[in-house]
Amino acid sequence: MSSTTTITETESSLLKLTLAYDKEIHEQYKYAAYLPVYDETTKLPALQPFVFQDRGLAADKEKPNLLPKDNPDIRATSLTPVIGTEIRGLQLSALTDPQKDELALLIAERGVVVFRDQDFKDISIAKQKAFGAYFGPLHIHPVGAHVKDTLEFHNIYLGPDNEYRARSKNNRLTTVGYHSDVSHEHQPPGITILTLLSVPPTGGDTAWASQTAAYARLSPPIKALLEGLRAEHSGFPQAEGARRDGRWVRREPVKSEHPVVRVHPATGQKALFVNPGFTKRIVGLRDEESEAILKLLFKHISLSQDLQVRVRWEEGTVALWDNRVTAHTAISDYDVHNPQEGLRHGFRITTLADKPTGVDGLESAWE
Ligand SMILES: O=C(O)CCC(=O)C(=O)O
Numbered sequence: 001m002s003s004t005t006t007i008t009e010t011e012s013s014l015l016k017l018t019l020a021y022d023k024e025i026h027e028q029y030k031y032a033a034y035l036p037v038y039d040e041t042t043k044l045p046a047l048q049p050f051v052f053q054d055r056g057l058a059a060d061k062e063k064p065n066l067l068p069k070d071n072p073d074i075r076a077t078s079l080t081p082v083i084g085t086e087i088r089g090l091q092l093s094a095l096t097d098p099q100k101d102e103l104a105l106l107i108a109e110r111g112v113v114v115f116r117d118q119d120f121k122d123i124s125i126a127k128q129k130a131f132g133a134y135f136g137p138l139h140i141h142p143v144g145a146h147v148k149d150t151l152e153f154h155n156i157y158l159g160p161d162n163e164y165r166a167r168s169k170n171n172r173l174t175t176v177g178y179h180s181d182v183s184h185e186h187q188p189p190g191i192t193i194l195t196l197l198s199v200p201p202t203g204g205d206t207a208w209a210s211q212t213a214a215y216a217r218l219s220p221p222i223k224a225l226l227e228g229l230r231a232e233h234s235g236f237p238q239a240e241g242a243r244r245d246g247r248w249v250r251r252e253p254v255k256s257e258h259p260v261v262r263v264h265p266a267t268g269q270k271a272l273f274v275n276p277g278f279t280k281r282i283v284g285l286r287d288e289e290s291e292a293i294l295k296l297l298f299k300h301i302s303l304s305q306d307l308q309v310r311v312r313w314e315e316g317t318v319a320l321w322d323n324r325v326t327a328h329t330a331i332s333d334y335d336v337h338n339p340q341e342g343l344r345h346g347f348r349i350t351t352l353a354d355k356p357t358g359v360d361g362l363e364s365a366w367e
């Protein structure tokens with residue numbers, strides 16, 4: 001039996017409007033060089049282990065270079081008491097190495113740091129790549145769309161012609177899905193940089209949850225239990241989903257067993273390191289035990305607004321977070337089918353970090 005698609009009149013006119021809009025975007029768009037493409041030829045080998053040195057270790061804890069107390073033009077504001085700092089008056093493209101080291105520490109301490117009023121005229125792809133690589137080796141996403149000729153720039157594009165994460169694609173009630181990016185990697189990401197070049201007038205915020213605070217709030221017996229455990233994080237469902245959608249998988253997925261509580265190498269702080277996006281089970285527990293504990297932790301992370309921050313994007317905003325101590329979610333609350341609601345487009349630069357270390361030297365493991 002052949003399958004047929006019936007398009008209603010409304011859908012058909014919406015489609016025409018959408019196609020006209022796409023054409024306009026692609027011909028006149030200021031950031032056309034950053035539009036999503038999908039290389040379907042590159043096949044990448046497995047990631048290799050590397051020695052990681054956290055830039056935050058070299059930083060002056062007082063941050064005199066990044067946030068000098070005698071410069072009223074540089075303004076840092078806490079977005080909540082627990083997580084998130086907003087900075088105005090600094091251009092990321094002009095930071096010195098001591099400033100970048102202090103920024104690495106600030107991101108680890110505050111979870112996410114949001115830079116406003118960035119001048120995108122100042123940046124080239126090469127310069128941004130070098131900026132990211134200062135913090136760690138650049139990750140190439142195993143399945144995502146990217147910027148042309150730059151696999152390291154993972155594309156974020158929610159417009160009418162790309163419904164990658166749009167609500168209509170799945171059957172869930174919400175688009176909220178907290179995760180730590182590609183946490184299945186053996187040395188998963190640390191500092192991660194998201195630049196949105198185009199933002200809708202309203203909607204499309206991003207939220208982060210502090211995994212440091214999430215850990216700190218647990219009772220001593222639960223902390224003690226979790227500190228001795230590892231959990232499995234898997235890249236397989238993402239790769240299988242991509243294959244099912246007919247997309248190219250450029251690197252075969254892996255699984256890792258990471259400590260459920262990890263210690264940040266620069267701050268020494270403990271953070272929960274499980275997330276609903278990639279964590280599948282707690283190693284060594286019975287299925288029902290693992291499900292019950294993960295359900296408790298996922299609910300804690302996703303529902304505790306008192307350890308989250310929700311950031312509204314403005315033109316010129318760049319957000320930098322530490323995937324080791326936070327979980328985050330896109331909030332896709334606007335209608336991507338409706339050109340009037342604007343375009344949301346940008347890219348993510350993801351740096352890889354340490355092999356997670358838990359309490360009492362508990363280390364990640366994999367086959
Ligand atoms: O688009 C967003 O708000 C965040 C998307 C995301 O999860 C990411 O860039 O890692």
Ligand SMILES: [Fe+2]
Pocket residue numbers: 179180181328
């Ligand atoms: Fe993400």
